[in-house]
Amino acid sequence: EYRKLLMGEPRGHYEMFGAIIVSPDIESCDFACIFIHNEGYATMCGDAVISLMRYAMKKGLVKNVTLPETQVNIQCPCGPVTAYVTYDGQSTGAVRFQSVPCFVFQTDLTLEVPSYGQITVDIVYGGAFYAIVSAGQYCLDIRESKVSDLRAAADATTDILRKQLELSHPETEGVSFVYGTILTDGNDDYSEEITDTMCVYAEKQVDRSPCGSGTSSRIALQYFKNKVKVNQSRTFRGPSGDVFTAKVVKEVNCGKYRAVVTEVKGHGYFCGNSTFTLEENDVTGRGFLLQ
Numbered sequence: 012e013y014r015k016l017l018m019g020e021p022r023g024h025y026e027m028f029g030a031i032i033v034s035p036d037i038e039s040c041d042f043a044c045i046f047i048h049n050e051g052y053a054t055m056c057g058d059a060v061i062s063l064m065r066y067a068m069k070k071g072l073v074k075n076v077t078l079p080e081t082q083v084n085i086q087c088p089c090g091p092v093t094a095y096v097t098y099d100g101q102s103t104g105a106v107r108f109q110s111v112p113c114f115v116f117q118t119d120l121t122l123e124v125p126s127y128g129q130i131t132v133d134i135v136y137g138g139a140f141y142a143i144v145s146a147g148q149y150c151l152d153i154r155e156s157k158v159s160d161l162r163a164a165a166d167a168t169t170d171i172l173r174k175q176l177e178l179s180h181p182e183t184e185g186v187s188f189v190y191g192t193i194l195t196d197g198n199d200d201y202s203e204e205i206t207d208t209m210c211v212y213a214e215k216q217v218d219r220s221p222c223g224s225g226t227s228s229r230i231a232l233q234y235f236k237n238k239v240k241v242n243q244s245r246t247f248r249g250p251s252g253d254v255f256t257a258k259v260v261k262e263v264n265c266g267k268y269r270a271v272v273t274e275v276k277g278h279g280y281f282c283g284n285s286t287f288t289l290e291e292n293d294v295t296g297r298g299f300l301l302q
C-alpha cells in the first residue's frame with residue numbers, strides 16, 4: 012500500500028525498486044522494516060536494518076536509549092530481528108543485528124545451468140533463501156571478472172533453481188522461494204582474511220554491500236560445513252568494497268532443521284533526505300512507462 016502511494020499501480024519498471032517502511036509498535040516490536048520490491052513481494056533486508064537503526068536514533072524514534080549500545084526489536088518479513096546500535100550519548104556508530112534461525116536447506120546440489128554446464132550449489136536460508144556458489148565454478152574471478160559477467164552467471168543459476176527447486180520453510184510463510192544467488196571467492200575456511208561475496212537478488216539486482224541476509228546465510232553455511240565455530244568472526248566484502256563482520260551466536264532449531272542465530276555487523280551513513288509529493292492532479296507523478 013505504501014509503495015502504491017509513492018509510485019502508483021505497477022506499470023513497468025521503476026527506478027525506485029523498493030521502499031522500506033518504518034513503523035512503530037508492530038506485534039510487540041519497536042519497528043517494522045520491510046523491503047517491498049517492485050514486483051509486489053516483501054523480503055528481509057539486513058542492509059536496511061543497519062541503516063534504519065542510525066536513522067531511528069537520530070529522529071528520536073527509539074524509546075529506551077542506553078549506552079554504549081541501544082537495543083531495538085525489528086519486525087521483518089522473515090520474523091523478529093534484534094538490532095543493537097552503538098551510541099555514546101551523542102553519536103551513533105556501527106549496528107549489529109541477530110538473525111532469525113538460519114539453516115542449510117540442501118548442500119552440494121548439482122544443476123545443469125544453461126551456458127555454464129554443471130554447477131554445484133548450497134541452498135541456505137538466512138532470512139531469505141539463497142544459492143551459494145564459488146565464482147570459480149563459472150571460470151570467473153570475483154575480484155577480477157566484470158560485474159556483468161558475474162551477474163549473468165548468478166542470474167542463470169537463480170533462474171534454473173526457481174524452475175526446478177521446490178523450497179519450503181518449516182515455520183515462516185511467504186519466504187519459500189529462491190531470492191538470489193551469492194557468488195563467493197570460495198574462501199570458506201576460517202581465516203582473519205577478508206572473503207569476497209557478491210549477492211545477485213530479486214530480479215538481477217546486484218547488492219553493492221555484502222548483503223545482510225546473504226552474510227547470515229554464508230556464515231551459517233560455513234558453520235554447518237565445520238569451517239567456523241560459534242563466536243568466530245569473519246569479514247565479508249561486497250562489490251563496492253564495504254565490509255560486514257559476522258559470526259554464529261548459538262545453535263537453535265527451526266522445524267526439523269538444525270539452525271543457528273547469526274550476528275551481522277556493519278555501518279550505514281546518511282547521504283541525504285528527500286520528501287516525495289504527489290499532487291492530486293499530477294498524472295505523470297503516478298509513474299509512466301516509455302516503450
Ligand SMILES: O=C(O)[C@H]1NCC[C@@H]1O
Pocket residue numbers: 046054055056057058059212218222223224225
Ligand atoms: O541486506 C539484505 O538482506 C538485502 N540486500 C539485498 C538483498 C537483501 O534483501
